[in-house]
Amino acid sequence: MTDVAKRVIDAGLNLLDRQIIDKDGMMSGNVDDLELTVPEEGGPPVITAILAGPGALARRLGARSGAWLESLHVRLHPSEQPGPARIAFGVVKRVADHVEITVSRSDLDVSRFEKWVRKHVIGKIPGARA
Amino acid sequence: MRKVLEVSLETLAAIGGFVDIGDIVANSETGARFRMSLAWGGVLGVIGIVLYAEMSGRVATLSHRPVFDLVRERLGARVALVNLVASFFINFLTLTAEIAGVAVTLQLASGINYLAWIPLVALMVWFTMWRVKFSVMEKVYGLLGLALIVTVVAVFRLHEFHTIVREATNLHRPSTEDWPTYFYFAIALFGAAMTPYEVFFFSSGAVEEGWTRKDLMVNRANVYIGFPLGGALSLAIMAGAALLLAPRGISVDHLSQAAIPVTFVLGKLGLGILIFGMGIAFFGAALETGLSGGYIVSQFFGWQWEKFVKPVDAPRFHLVILVSVILAAAFGLTTVDPVKVTEYSIVLSAAALPLTYFPILIIANDPEYMGDKTNSKFSNALGFFYLVLLTAIAIATIPLMIITKAGA
Amino acid sequence: MRKLLPVVALAVLPACVGPALWFDAYAGKAGATASDMRSTVETARFVALVAARGRALSPYVGVILTDAEQDASAIEGAFDSIQPPNPRADQLRGQLDELLSKASSTISEMRIAARRDQLTQLQQIAQPLAGISDQLETFAEAHTP
Secondary structure: OHHHHHHHHHHHHHOOOOEEEOOOOOEEEEOOEEEEEOOOOOOOOEEEEEEEOHHHHHHHHOHHHHHHHHHHHHHHOOOOOOOOEEEEHHHEEEEOOOEEEOOOHHHOHHHHHHHHHHHHOHHHOOOOOO | OHHHHHHHHHHHHHHHHHOOHHHHHHHHHHHHHHOOOOHHHHHHHHHHHHHHHHHHHHHHHHHOOOHHHHHHHHHHHHHHHHHHHHHHHHHHHHHHHHHHHHHHHHHHHHOOOHHHHHHHHHHHHHHHHHHOOHHHHHHHHHHHHHHHHHHHHHHHHOOOHHHHHHHHHHOOOOOOOOHHHHHHHHHHHHHHHOOHHHHHHHHHHHHHOOOOHHHHHHHHHHHHHHHHHHHHHHHHHHHHHHHHOHHHOOOOOOHHHHOHHHHHHHHHHHHHHHHHHHHHHHHHHHHHHHHHHHHHHHHHHOOOOOOOOOHHHOHHHHHHHHHHHHHHHHHHHOOOOHHHHHHHHHHHHHHHHHHHHHHHHHHOOOHHHHOOOOOOHHHHHHHHHHHHHHHHHHHHHHHHHHHOOOOO | OOOHHHHHHHHHHHHHHHHHHHHHHHHHHHHHHHHHHHHHHHHHHHHHHHHHOOOOOHHHHHHHHHHHHHHHHHHHHHHHOOOOOOHHHHHHHHHHHHHHHHHHHHHHHHHHHHHOOOHHHHHHHOHHHHHHHHHHHHHHHHHOO
């Protein structure tokens, strides 16, 4: 996995803003930001996680819209100090024109809003599962 | 043989699906005030949409990415967000106008006030987006929309072809109108033809249906033949207004007035077909606009947006659509004038075009996305000309809107 | 005292130049109003024509005449609310007002007949509109800058 991360960091910005596709081929958000960690043994920083969702996007937007989005994210998230939703880079299978991951999107923290909408709004309308 | 039939069907649907309330309002208002002297505005708009749609279709086919996905990638999250907000707002205005437009056509058919029809129309629009398959929608509404050919028939029956062509090629500004108003209406015509929602819808469809290189040919046929013929329908509306409304000093402030030329020439049958055609065209446009709103928001955030999946699997996409339709209906119910909303939506559409056009033009030239199908020299020359034109329009629109008091 | 002079001059100036300019502005608005009303009148005339030839569906006739009636009343109301700047303008106002109210009332009558499905009578009711339209056109041409 570290090799993938090292290869991708050369391509750098080709990763940001890409669509994430899960193991069932479903869309699971965009790469809103990246978590970089400097390895203990030194050398260039390595991508350790993809950050997605409003928590991550807020930081990229900066200024007022970012601050607003961040406060919205914090308020709606169940835990006290939610950081941006994190997808460990270990689940990245392939980086092409989109990013393929090996897990299902329902396992990701980033699906929180979607699950809520599904449960409370869309799921309740007749014909949603047809 | 089957392939030819399918292509023809799709092209016909593209013709019928081209016209929306923006085209009807812009062309009849302009024809009534400026006769045919602004026909060039509409022509420029049609060439523009042909160029833009072909590029986005090609880009979508080869990169498997729809417009807004690429906008974000190319311009970055921040600029793309501004883009999204502007595009979504204008899209929303258009949605309101189309829904109100359908309600007005129902009023013309029944006599019952259009406000009473709005909730029902909104429900039908939403329900169709909820349940009906993409491809079925496109074809049915597109083909039924061909009823609008009645406008061309009406113009032919007036036997004034020479006058129409003469005026259209003359570019002469009528003495009763000033230059700012002249150009403002040119922008309106342009914006009515080169609608962003058409491109959002088109490219999302291309990705969703998994267009391959083989489909590029079909795409081009639709666009090169279908759109210009659709534009011809718009010009017929302008001609009808120019020949019958302008001499009497009738200016078009209501959809009911836009229907006068066809009624005069073709009587009850023509009027009936026209009302039907308009209702269908506006309804189809409402579907496209509603879906486009869902597409661009979902594509920006990376949410599931395909119509091929069940609604439960794309809940946020459907939520955006549901909320948009409800708000658009609510806005319509505030008795805001449908014609005024239409005017604003087409003019602002024109002004906002560079936001989405520019990234597509860049990507259409990028071999990393396009492989060997990057823009030809000709496409680029034309593409660049349009970029300059769109930028000029974007700069000029708001000042002109203020100076002319929105074309009053 | 000398310091006040420019101020006084500025206060007096509009009163000297004013009425002529104001009148022209008012006349321009009157002309535009006449044009707008003519459009509505011609719409109604056209509708009467097609209805008489049996070429229009009756709900459509009802709607277009209702639209026309609302337009006419809005145009009249908007013009009446403008303050005429001087007695000379009053005369203009009176002249136009007469045309506007005749147009409005005729269109109203038409709308009533249409809603009662009396389409064949429309042309007869609409007769005065021909003359009103011509007068509005002349007025508009005379007073447009």
